[in-house]
Amino acid sequence: MRGSGTTTGANSSAAARRPLTRLCPSPRSGGLVLIKNPHLDTMEEDILYHLDLGTRTHNLPAMFGDIKFVCVGGSPNRMKAFAQFMHKELGLEGSGEDLADICAGTDRYAMYRTGPVLSISHGMGIPSISIMLHELIKLLHHAKCRDVTIIRIGTSGGLGIEAGSVVITDTAVDASFQPRFEQVVLGDVVVRSTDLDRDLAEELLACSKEVPDFPTLIGHTMCTYDFYEGQGRLDGALCSFSSEKKLEYLKRAHEAGVRNIEMESTAFAAMCGLCGLKAAVVCVALLDRLEGDQIRAPREVLREYQQRPQRLIAAFIRRRLGLHPPAGPALPSSN
Numbered sequence: 001m002r003g004s005g006t007t008t009g010a011n012s013s014a015a016a017r018r019p020l021t022r023l024c025p026s027p028r029s030g031g032l033v034l035i036k037n038p039h040l041d042t043m044e045e046d047i048l049y050h051l052d053l054g055t056r057t058h059n060l061p062a063m064f065g066d067i068k069f070v071c072v073g074g075s076p077n078r079m080k081a082f083a084q085f086m087h088k089e090l091g092l093e094g095s096g097e098d099l100a101d102i103c104a105g106t107d108r109y110a111m112y113r114t115g116p117v118l119s120i121s122h123g124m125g126i127p128s129i130s131i132m133l134h135e136l137i138k139l140l141h142h143a144k145c146r147d148v149t150i151i152r153i154g155t156s157g158g159l160g161i162e163a164g165s166v167v168i169t170d171t172a173v174d175a176s177f178q179p180r181f182e183q184v185v186l187g188d189v190v191v192r193s194t195d196l197d198r199d200l201a202e203e204l205l206a207c208s209k210e211v212p213d214f215p216t217l218i219g220h221t222m223c224t225y226d227f228y229e230g231q232g233r234l235d236g237a238l239c240s241f242s243s244e245k246k247l248e249y250l251k252r253a254h255e256a257g258v259r260n261i262e263m264e265s266t267a268f269a270a271m272c273g274l275c276g277l278k279a280a281v282v283c284v285a286l287l288d289r290l291e292g293d294q295i296r297a298p299r300e301v302l303r304e305y306q307q308r309p310q311r312l313i314a315a316f317i318r319r320r321l322g323l324h325p326p327a328g329p330a331l332p333s334s335n
């Protein structure tokens, strides 16, 4: 049974860590989403402010109760393109071009649904994805969704892999290569596990055989709080280290099993894992960070790279729904 984490005082040593037991999950969820907040039961209404949805204003079970796949990614346009692509891949009526943004009342996040698939943007970085996930997980809970699989489809910097490769994360690690997510709660550091679903990662790797025109691999994903110094880049507005130190760090990451670097996976893995959601992270590498820092590939090439995780996830969802073998060579639109 997973607890919600261990705590340390913000300045105390690791030895002082003690388990946080008050929010332990029930082991029997029956496929429902597990909410680890006793206060929610006492609320008459829950306003999902950043999604522009709420339990009084919307019939969440009717709107979302049959959702089985949730896909998240940084960019609103990418997640719209993914929903439209999935609409075609599922053979649903109409072109899918007119799918409406369910969160149109706010410009924080964008959300689209097609069939049993929900596609949502989360912005850049842990604070942004964390806010979205709090509200999304509560939405799935209020809607009484069951057996939901959630996948982050993103971009990343590769480590020792060819640009355009797709990495399925087995373990999300922090910038010290540890499988943990640290969140400050009431001044204490709460440490949460970043386990992802191994079987799901293997299932996705098996599906990658259906999209053989790019390399797909399983590896650790390093999650950082910044794109520039935080990822060992020499090209930010600030840089406090040498090119030798940078390469030494990235090589150590590679030796620890890291194959790509992005900015959301530890928070995503920790929050989804604690709430009983089967979760995966699938990101394309836009460059090999052992070869440089700047993303130099032309926009067209980058657009095609971004479609790769989408195509893999489409093959996975089709397979799960029994819509196998895959349809023709459709491609997501250019976002």
Ligand SMILES: O=P(O)(O)O[C@@H]1C[C@H](O)[C@@H](CO)O1
Pocket (backbone or CB within 6 Å): 073, 074, 075, 123, 124, 125, 153, 154, 155, 156, 227, 262, 263, 264
């Ligand atoms: O899902 P995306 O492609 O936004 O994820 C990565 C990590 C950061 O959010 C962003 C940095 O460019 O890309």
Ligand SMILES: O=c1cc[nH]c(=O)[nH]1
Pocket (backbone or CB within 6 Å): 155, 156, 157, 158, 227, 231, 261, 262, 263, 286
């Ligand atoms: O290098 C990269 C590319 C995309 N996203 C990241 O976080 N890092």
